[in-house]
Amino acid sequence: MSNGDFPSMEIRLPKIKPGIIKLGILGLVILIVLFSSFYQISPEEMGVILRFGKFVRTTDPGLHLKLPGIEQLMKVPVQRQLKLEFGFRTVKSGITTQYMTNQDTKKEARMLTGDLNVADVEWIVQFKIKDAYNYLFKLRDPDSTFRYMNEAVVRKIVGDNSVDEVITFGRARIAMEAKEELQQLCDLYEIGIEVNQLIFQDVNPPEPVKPSFNEVNESLQEKETKINDAYAEYNQEIPRAQGEAEQMIRAAEGYATERVNNAQGDANRFKAIYLEYARAPLVTRKRLYLEAINEILPKMNKKIIFDENQKNILPLLNLGDEVKK
Amino acid sequence: MTKQTRTAIIVVAAFVVLIVLLNAFYIVSETNQVIITQFGEPIGGATTTPGLHIKAPFIQKANYFEKRWLEWNGDANEIPTKDKKYIWVDTYARWRISDPLVFFQRVRDERGAQSRIDDIIDGETRNAVANYDLIEIVRSTNREFELTEETEILELAGAIYKIEIGREQIAQIILEKSSGTTPEIGVELKDVKIKRINYVDDVQRKQFDRMISERQRIASKYRSEGEGRSAEIRGQKEKELLRIQSEAYRTAQEIKGKADAEATSIYADAYNRDPEFYQFMKTLEVYRTIMDKETWLLLSTDSEFLKYLKSTNK
Numbered sequence: 001m002s003n004g005d006f007p008s009m010e011i012r013l014p015k016i017k018p019g020i021i022k023l024g025i026l027g028l029v030i031l032i033v034l035f036s037s038f039y040q041i042s043p044e045e046m047g048v049i050l051r052f053g054k055f056v057r058t059t060d061p062g063l064h065l066k067l068p069g070i071e072q073l074m075k076v077p078v079q080r081q082l083k084l085e086f087g088f089r090t091v092k093s094g095i096t097t098q099y100m101t102n103q104d105t106k107k108e109a110r111m112l113t114g115d116l117n118v119a120d121v122e123w124i125v126q127f128k129i130k131d132a133y134n135y136l137f138k139l140r141d142p143d144s145t146f147r148y149m150n151e152a153v154v155r156k157i158v159g160d161n162s163v164d165e166v167i168t169f170g171r172a173r174i175a176m177e178a179k180e181e182l183q184q185l186c187d188l189y190e191i192g193i194e195v196n197q198l199i200f201q202d203v204n205p206p207e208p209v210k211p212s213f214n215e216v217n218e219s220l221q222e223k224e225t226k227i228n229d230a231y232a233e234y235n236q237e238i239p240r241a242q243g244e245a246e247q248m249i250r251a252a253e254g255y256a257t258e259r260v261n262n263a264q265g266d267a268n269r270f271k272a273i274y275l276e277y278a279r280a281p282l283v284t285r286k287r288l289y290l291e292a293i294n295e296i297l298p299k300m301n302k303k304i305i306f307d308e309n310q311k312n313i314l315p316l317l318n319l320g321d322e323v324k325k
Numbered sequence: 326m327t328k329q330t331r332t333a334i335i336v337v338a339a340f341v342v343l344i345v346l347l348n349a350f351y352i353v354s355e356t357n358q359v360i361i362t363q364f365g366e367p368i369g370g371a372t373t374t375p376g377l378h379i380k381a382p383f384i385q386k387a388n389y390f391e392k393r394w395l396e397w398n399g400d401a402n403e404i405p406t407k408d409k410k411y412i413w414v415d416t417y418a419r420w421r422i423s424d425p426l427v428f429f430q431r432v433r434d435e436r437g438a439q440s441r442i443d444d445i446i447d448g449e450t451r452n453a454v455a456n457y458d459l460i461e462i463v464r465s466t467n468r469e470f471e472l473t474e475e476t477e478i479l480e481l482a483g484a485i486y487k488i489e490i491g492r493e494q495i496a497q498i499i500l501e502k503s504s505g506t507t508p509e510i511g512v513e514l515k516d517v518k519i520k521r522i523n524y525v526d527d528v529q530r531k532q533f534d535r536m537i538s539e540r541q542r543i544a545s546k547y548r549s550e551g552e553g554r555s556a557e558i559r560g561q562k563e564k565e566l567l568r569i570q571s572e573a574y575r576t577a578q579e580i581k582g583k584a585d586a587e588a589t590s591i592y593a594d595a596y597n598r599d600p601e602f603y604q605f606m607k608t609l610e611v612y613r614t615i616m617d618k619e620t621w622l623l624l625s626t627d628s629e630f631l632k633y634l635k636s637t638n639k
Contacts, residue, residue, distance in 0.1 A: 249580070304623045
């Protein structure tokens, strides 16, 4: 192109050499090409490169080159731990995390148990995208599909357990089974997701039924209280009875000792007296007799002596007065 | 023709050629497939391999269809089971455009397909659910529930009733029946799954009542167990008390008896030396004990004691 043919241009444009304009345009084009050629993958991501829509390679974190305009970049956060919540939503996470539930999340949580009862199960699932290719190209909506899979799997497992298993002692096992089954389903669907953890959060009987579950706990405590009371009574009375028994036996032993000692004493006394008596029986007899009489008679108020020839003395005595007294 | 017009013509021609050339190419990505139509009429099969492809510019048009598995999420349906329990059944499925040509001809686009799939799966779900008892739809296996002390007393509906096919198989039936129809619209179905089952409100209320009465039964069982156990402990206590007391009594009596026997033998041993003297001694002792100031003594003068009152004779 020559300048001489267009004199009018010289008037409008400042005096810049056409070579510089060309250079500037070329530089700009090169710059744009360079910028669209380089791309950066952050540490948690993986790059997927498509050439005319066809998958050609994946790239690791770092700075990379691609063909500008021809190759297209997609980034997938493969290292990031992702989380889905079922039956509740975290509104604000932090030191005091706030949760919320609404009509929809309540529906997520409500499910039938194997004994045809109802439970409200809240759970979370933690997962990673392990295969970026599958995640991008096998299913169109992997995220919502994954939600549905979760709901179906957890309900299926819960549907094979009793409400008591779901609410109390079976929780961990059920969550474990659900996790395994969910992983199998992920592999079957080629969704490119690796399930890391499936954890049951609050698992409760439905609100209207809750009081009756609490009643069971109360009755359990009542039961224990009753049993404890009975044991307390047992522990209070048995040792006392044992003590009393011991006392009774000791008393009997005391009695035995006393009885034998008394007997021995009596016997020894008798033997001693007898020894002397045997030497002079007649006199001793008299003496003993008179000593006794001497001792007894003064104690008595009424002493009546009558002659041996006098018969029937009894009618004369005024016994009645004495008896009346 | 001047030099300028020539240049202009060249530029325009190059531009036209470029547009025509660009229109001769189409890109198939990993995620879609293409049907080429010429004046609306499909030409050949679907292009599914990703990459750059050629078609006749302008007269042929590339129609894009999704190649990936798509999701179908049905609305919850209120369906009665065979045992006349009304439940909400919510299913989901995966599907894909397996024959884009047929798909294109019959339903045109995904929205059309979704509504056809709604009809098909909803209908089959209704049929399948209505053919089985509720328990068949809830449970997948006949695994026996782990029972605790608490649940043993409940007649667990699920534990008693054995299922014949179960949830997975019912979903499979829905899938198979539906899959019979979907090829007609160029769609392949996969994995129909039951997502949610819930009682309709009326049934749910009754179910809650049942749960409440179940829990009350457990509670009353605990209470009566508490009473029973405490009565048992009290009984045990009574028994133990009587044992302790009677054993003590027995031991005491034995000890006393032995002592009595020993004493008796000691007495007999001593008194046997002269029984008559013993009797004499003991009698005197008894006199001492039994006679007091209340006692009247009537003595006849012919008694041994008073014989000296009348005479001093020997």
